Amino acid sequence: MxxxxxxxxxxxxxxxxxxxxxxxxxxxxxxxxxxxxxxxxxxxxxxxxxxxxxxxxxxxxxxxxxxxxxxxxxxDGQLQKIYRMFRTDQEIKRFSGHVIVCGFGRNGRRAYQELRASGARVVVIESSEELMKSITDGHTGEDYDGEGLAGGKIFTVFGDATSDNVLKQAGVERASALITSLPKDADNVFVALSARALNPRLKIIARASLKTSESKLLFAGANSVVMPDEIGGSHMAKLVVRPEVIRFLDLISGLSADKLRLEEMTFEQLRKDLRGASIRQLDVRSLTGATVIGMRTASGSLLVSPPMDYVPTPGDVLLVLGSEEQIQRFEVAFRHLEIK
Known part of the structure; x- marks a missing residue:
């Protein structure tokens, strides 16, 4: 010019x-x-x-x-920053089956940490570059698109998550799930609506502040709605009336130092030679130390402490509780390994 x-x-x-x-x-x-x-x-x-x-x-x-x-x-590093952002964008284009987290506030950050700890590949959509920079600087001393919060690179798309173009840039059409934790319920409704239109198979988890927003989010396409304020109040009340139950739940949720891990395994993920065996014959506890505490059947019903003679069928999901080491042994002993 x-x-x-x-x-x-x-x-x-x-x-x-x-x-x-x-x-x-x-x-x-x-x-x-x-x-x-x-x-x-x-x-x-x-x-x-x-x-x-x-x-x-x-x-x-x-x-x-x-x-x-x-x-x-x-x-001043501007050219290097542009190059890093371009490289990140090219890497995201190769992602498939990843999880998108919209908003990197307290809830989004916690969701990101849990997902990364579980080995999931995550793409963050955040409008504030300063927020990302301040968060990652506090943990690694690097720029916002450097090494991330829970180890590994934070793949970030900067922009408005309610925009179709920004969702597409994050790979929403190839993603397996999306968590929208924006501060405003109206924005979360819009994200759910846009994401559902772009990917009908996407699993959408939405945050809500108001009870009246729950039905709107479900109507917009969210599979589940979480209200952190309501959960927090209930949690505090139960610490008064049922403290040991809450401490046990904290073990499972990872809020306690000696955390337990609650894992699920579908019938299709079970080793082929073990399909057709009953809970008793699987003998999970003796082999791994973990415990089968529940079963979600193909019909959608939930069995707590399923009968020992129950035989899992296609569509069933085993719920297993144990320490990190016990769950790892369970994965090795029972999970079907696909040879590609």
Missing amino acids: LSGSSLMFGMLGFTFIENYGLIDAFYMTVTTIATVGFGEIHPFSAAGRLFVSVFIIYNLVVVAYLVSVLSAFIF
Whole structure:
């Protein structure tokens, strides 16, 4: 833009002051800007010499400005930041089956940590670059698109999560799930509506502050709605009336130092040679130390402490509780490994 305005300014000056034709005016403008000094087509008038002097000073200022901008990009890290963001965008385009977290406030951050701890690949959508920078600087001392909160790179798309283009940039059409934890319920409704339209198979978990927003979010396409304030109040009350139950739940949720892990395994993930065996025959506790505490059947009903003679069928999901080591042994002993 600056070079174009300089070219136009020079051609107009040479045309009206020195009465040059279009080609001659263009030639003199280019040679003056380039400082090659080929000389005048004909001697300048006093007004022409004054114009050329001003024109040269103007172009020196333009060049100095361009040099300062380029220096800022190189030395202030702007060019490197743009390159990192471009590289991140290219990496996200290769993601499939990942989870998108919209909003990186307290709830979004906690969801991100849990997902990363479970080995899930996560893409964050956040409108505030300063927020991401302050969070990651506090943990790693690096920039917002450096090494992340729970280890590993935080793949971040900066923008408004209610925008279809931003959701597409985060790979919503290839994602397996989306968590929207924006501060405003109306924004979460809009995200759920847009995400559902872009990916009908997407699992959507939405945050709500008001009870009246729950039905709207479900209608917009959310599979589940979570109200943190309501859960927090209930949790505090139960610490008074049933403290040991809550302490046990804290073990499962990871809020306690000696945390337990609650894992699920579908019938299809079970080793093929174990399909058709009853809970008793699987003998999970003796082999791994973990315990089968529940079963979600294919019909949707939940069995707590399923009968020992119950035989899992296609569509069933085993719920297993144990320490981290016990669950790892369970995974090794019972999970079907797909050979690709």
